[in-house]
């Protein structure tokens with residue numbers, strides 16, 4: 194997945210442009226910047242690459258989620274349906290706007306189960322937030338139909354799925370808004386950064402204002418800008434945008450390598466008897482950043498994780514035990530360990546929803562392993578890794594069958 198693996202001359206050139214002008218801020222200083230507008234250029238590049246009308250760069254993927262929610266009008270008391278398997282940023286962003294995260298079960302797509310979403314809808318539900326985890330996608334047709342039927346907003350968290358598509362459209366461009374993360378380990382990186390994508394002009398305008406203290410950006414003089422709304426500072430710097438500009442232009446190169454290496458691992462592991470794979474709603478659109486698969490039981494999954502480690506195979510993630518990506522380990526959220534005090538109703542509802550049991554999600558995540566695809570493997574290295582993984586998996590599954 195990570196674009197940082199191929200950081201090179203193109204990225205350095207874009208950063209050097211900014212260093213030479215000395216203007217590190219994305220707004221203002223028109224005369225001094227030698228015509229250099231890296232953040233604006235990157236926003237235009239995002240629009241043309243992904244086919245969206247508008248893009249707003251911000252300082253992180255988490256800030257992108259927060260900004261998108263504010264711009265969509267999600268706020269105090271609103272419920273936002275999100276999956277149990279995601280990154281903590283999902284609930285952080287929901288909490289930050291005064292809303293209530295409502296985690297619901299996933300299915301073998303590793304993101305929202307549409308049936309679970311429909312069951313979780315209440316009169317307070319305002320939005321559904323699928324998270325396109327690990328380079329692949331949610332069942333967007335089904336989720337969109339639910340949102341249309343119940344008049345809910347669809348906010349796509351595509352932070353981990355930049356360049357993946359669903360039925361020919363890029364993830365992040367299908368809902369009312371979508372978000373990218375450009376942090377250091379994502380498919381493309383700025384170092385730190387994020388973006389909101391939307392086809393709705395009024396949503397974009399609010400993102401543009403909110404992420405820069407409410408500035409309306411109508412004139413040339415920042416001091417004379419009006420502030421139609423109260424905003425915040427989630428600005429990206431020109432230095433970060435410069436890195437992203439080089440990386441987004443290389444996305445095609447990264448995806449080709451990633452899909453190629455992913456196919457080598459998959460073509461070997463698909464022959465392992467007893468192993469099953471993540472359901473991909475549109476296989477052609479998978480970015481290939483991870484290969485996610487299921488062992489028949491939790492015990493076998495744990496044995497496989499140990500076997501991979503013993504064989505020196507890094508980059509295999511067992512999310513069920515991970516502190517950051519699955520609800521089972523979010524005790525800080527479930528126990529109400531907030532640094533700032535929430536308002537009473539929010540606190541009550543958050544504790545209520547996050548302390549539910551999720552046996553369906555547990556049964557899926559406890560058997561799941563995701564294997565990260567590197568961009569820098571040679572074909573021989575990818576094949577060697579695939580063979581070693583297959584050997585571990587065959588041994589674990591055959592051993593368990595023999596013992597049963």
Ligand SMILES: *Cc1c(COP(=O)(O)O)cnc(C)c1O
Pocket residue numbers: 252253254255256279280282283324326350352353374375376386387
């Ligand atoms: C990385 C990530 C985020 C947050 O992005 P940051 O840029 O690290 O703030 C949000 N959601 C998902 C699914 C992510 O993987």
